[in-house]
Amino acid sequence: xxxxxxxxxxxxxxxxxxxxxxxxxxxxxxxxxxxxxxxxxxxxxxxxxxxxxxxxxxxxxxxxxxxxxxxxxxxxxxxxxxxxxxxxxxxxxxxxxxxxxxxxxxxxxxxxxxxxxxxxxxxxxxxxxxxxxxxxxxxxxxxxxxxxxxxxxxxxxxxxxxxxxxxxxxxxxxxxxxxxxxxxxxxxxxxxxxxxxxxxxxxxxxxxxxxxxxxxxxxxxxxxxxxxxxxxxxxxxxxxxxxxxxxxxxxxxxxxxxxxxxxxxxxxxxxxxxxxxxxxxxxxxxxxxxxxxxxxxxxxxxxxxxxxxxxxxxxxxxxxxxxxxxxxxxxxxxxxxxxxxxxxxxxxxxxxxxxxxxxxxxx
Numbered sequence: 001x002x003x004x005x006x007x008x009x010x011x012x013x014x015x016x017x018x019x020x021x022x023x024x025x026x027x028x029x030x031x032x033x034x035x036x037x038x039x040x041x042x043x044x045x046x047x048x049x050x051x052x053x054x055x056x057x058x059x060x061x062x063x064x065x066x067x068x069x070x071x072x073x074x075x076x077x078x079x080x081x082x083x084x085x086x087x088x089x090x091x092x093x094x095x096x097x098x099x100x101x102x103x104x105x106x107x108x109x110x111x112x113x114x115x116x117x118x119x120x121x122x123x124x125x126x127x128x129x130x131x132x133x134x135x136x137x138x139x140x141x142x143x144x145x146x147x148x149x150x151x152x153x154x155x156x157x158x159x160x161x162x163x164x165x166x167x168x169x170x171x172x173x174x175x176x177x178x179x180x181x182x183x184x185x186x187x188x189x190x191x192x193x194x195x196x197x198x199x200x201x202x203x204x205x206x207x208x209x210x211x212x213x214x215x216x217x218x219x220x221x222x223x224x225x226x227x228x229x230x231x232x233x234x235x236x237x238x239x240x241x242x243x244x245x246x247x248x249x250x251x252x253x254x255x256x257x258x259x260x261x262x263x264x265x266x267x268x269x270x271x272x273x274x275x276x277x278x279x280x281x282x283x284x285x286x287x288x289x290x291x292x293x294x295x296x297x298x299x300x301x302x303x304x305x306x307x308x309x310x311x312x313x314x315x316x317x318x319x320x321x322x323x324x325x326x327x328x329x330x331x332x333x334x335x336x337x338x339x340x341x342x343x344x345x346x347x348x349x350x351x352x353x354x355x356x357x358x359x360x361x362x363x
Contacts, residue, residue: 003298005079005328012073013065015041016358028329030339033351038358039332043302045074050117051108051151060091080114112148119302128268128276135257142287143199150195157188168243186232192252206290213317214282222256298327307338316341
């Protein structure tokens with residue numbers, strides 16, 4: 001089964017990369033170099049070929065190489081769901097980020113219809129023990145891989161909620177001001193919830209019967225009881241309470257992702273650090289398997305420092321699963337030995353830093 005892939009990547013004034021050109025052959029890629037060399041910056045640039053703010057959620061101005069701050073550009077040739085395309089995303093002189101596909105202005109949603117992309121970064125290692133916001137973001141990123149319009153629906157919901165919150169803070173009591181906003185929140189909120197439930201069902205199905213060295217995670221959506229099946233009615237009934245709080249207290253923006261280590265029956269937040277990392281990897285791999293089954297193509301995987309805390313057996317199992325999927329996985333690590341079990345199945349790049357500038361060379 002072939003995977004979606006980035007075949008070439010050009011960076012201009014992007015973070016530590018003043019100018020860089022990379023060519024990929026579709027195999028997994030091991031990117032090796034010391035901390036601070038610019039390895040993660042390569043993954044971040046690729047993540048911007050999908051909808052959203054990328055794997056670091058950075059503001060556009062923060063992506064521009066310092067001290068020049070003249071803007072930045074990421075260009076790529078990709079093999080996507082509709083064939084080969086050129087995608088460019090860039091920002092100039094503090095202006096908003098723009099997208100071009102095959103030379104024509106496009107939306108971020110359009111990128112999601114070409115490439116499907118998943119990532120795992122070290123900041124997510126504490127996902128199960130920190131605030132619900134990070135777990136919602138993780139769930140919505142997986143959901144976006146199945147439903148490219150999920151981001152657009154979510155933005156519409158959030159815009160309506162911000163307007164409703166403004167009315168609440170201004171202590172507006174006239175129900176006519178709330179009606180249209182709450183109806184829009186109910187419509188888009190139902191779509192968000194349906195997308196999330198479908199995603200979790202696909203993840204569960206992709207784990208069932210899979211031969212994998214990573215533990216099965218029983219995942220479920222935790223939705224506040226006060227939202228109920230009829231969000232519009234819940235919002236109308238909760239206006240007085242919400243006005244006292246100054247914000248909306250019911251809706252999909254308050255949902256949470258729950259997970260249980262199935263073999264042990266232990267909630268994810270009570271597992272060891274290594275078990276929590278293994279559960280995350282299990283979900284990413286399940287997501288990739290489900291997408292490959294749906295689309296006939298595995299997604300692009302961005303795995304930052306993924307091998308550092310895995311034992312040799314789990315590292316080998318991870319590479320075996322990636323290769324069996326036919327996925328292009330770009331993985332970073334500080335030592336080449338971390339990728340020994342990948343062998344000739346992968347491509348290798350060395351990244352070094354010289355005078356504040358990243359340099360890339362094949363190995």
